[in-house]
């Protein structure tokens with residue numbers, strides 16, 4: 001039997017966006033975006049500044065509401081998600097924010113630990129995991145430092161460590177190498193590849209050409225809020 | 233989840249905003265101290281009043297022209313009346329003598345009297361017990377009906393006024409206590425609201441990494457309750473100090489003779505502390521209601 005709506009069938013997709021539009025007042029940040037991301041896919045999101053990369057990611061972790069269209073995340077319709085379930089959904093999504101969003105009154109260690117505290121992990125588990133991550137991002141010597149005393153690159157490394165701390169199924173990284181030198185950027189990308197290798201779905205928004213062409217991954221290109229290349 | 237985590241966070245927050253919390257706690261202390269003083273006064277005034285009512289003295293005046301044998305049955309009838317403890321005969325001559333003594337140097341005025349105008353009487357002591365003022369009134373009415381009794385006098389007007397004042401002060405105490413609690417509530421609410429606004433970015437981030445409302449709020453509720461409890465404890469301590477040093481000390485005691493001042497009963501102290509904790513939690517609740525609306 002012929003399927004009238006082939007686009008509705010994609011059993012592998014963990015993220016499905018259908019004709020998603022986002023407006024900020026009169027500003028059209030996303031315009032009729034449809035996109036499927038398969039489970040355990042590693043995908044780059046690129047496009048010039050203001051193209052809507054951050055906006056797209058924000059809609060996925062529900063920091064903003066959709067103006068039109070639908071998003072299914074792990075089969076759940078985000079527009080219909082009960083408010084009570086939102087925190088639990090977010091624990092499955094690790095986010096590296098473009099502006100890091102570290103808590104200034106908490107140390108590096110406590111910033112990363114927050115993710116596990118929130119999820120109810122015990123002190124021993126937290127210590128082990130956060131210690132491991134600090135070593136991985138080469139920040140153990142700054143475990144007790146506060147974010148203001150860190151360089152941009154250091155803050156970014158802490159932000160990445162926090163994003164993967166809770167072993168999320170989905171990692172959304174918004175310019176995770178934006179303020180890093182080539183070597184530090186490589187370390188961060190290794191981390192993201194590592195969590196991808198362990199089964200996570202990873203989306204990286206970037207306009208770093210060198211990064212985009214260093215690996216052969218799918219690249220989705222946005223321009224003025226519209227998808228101009230699905231990278232398939 | 234982990235209570236220790238919330239508790240630590242709450243203490244960190246209090247330490248981080250020492251002045252703010254200090255001010256709030258002092259104000260709450262003051263409010264509860266004021267409430268405590270009201271309670272203390274109220275408790276002692278009502279105590280004093282029941283002590284007074286324990287033994288109500290009434291004069292039962294007899295009709296003139298009664299003969300000695302008629303007095304016995306009257307006395308027996310009075311003594312059989314409910315709540316009466318004793319009845320002692322005071323003849324009109326004794327009454328005149330008493331009057332003469334109480335008038336001191338003006339007693340000479342009485343010498344001009346050719347006839348003793350005072351009636352014979354019984355001096356009756358009644359204990360109203362549970363019935364209070366109503367009981368006294370009933371006893372007086374019963375005695376009034378005994379034949380040969382002319383009039384019963386027991387300071388009606390004074391007792392009536394006293395009861396009314398007690399009722400009024402009770403209502404006032406409740407109203408003032410209520411207002412004071414509202415004040416304490418709004419102070420906690422405002423303090424927590426300021427802390428909330430100081431930490432709003434942090435709260436946003438906590439939400440983004442998957443913190444539930446409960447997780448975020450718990451430490452604030454603990455802060456509010458700590459605030460209330462410290463305020464309540466300080467107020468209770470100060471009240472006790474003031475009470476034992478000043479009120480229970482010699483000078484006031486002498487004025488009132490055998491009457492013993494009472495501190496607020498333990499039961500109500502604990503109730504007050506629970507109330508202070510409750511006010512802290514409720515204040516916190518208010519500020520969250522406001523915070524999520526903005």
Ligand SMILES: Nc1ncnc2c1ncn2[C@@H]1O[C@H](COP(=O)(O)OP(=O)(O)OP(=O)(O)O)[C@@H](O)[C@H]1O
Pocket residue numbers: 024027028029047048049050051052053054055056098207
């Ligand atoms: N909160 C907001 N209020 C108003 N306009 C917004 C808001 N967020 C984003 N926009 C607008 O939406 C458009 C897309 O913004 P977005 O941040 O998604 O771009 P971007 O692709 O991430 O750019 P960059 O590469 O500079 O990070 C921009 O024109 C921006 O001005």
Ligand SMILES: [Mg+2]
Pocket residue numbers: 053054055098174
């Ligand atoms: Mg962006």
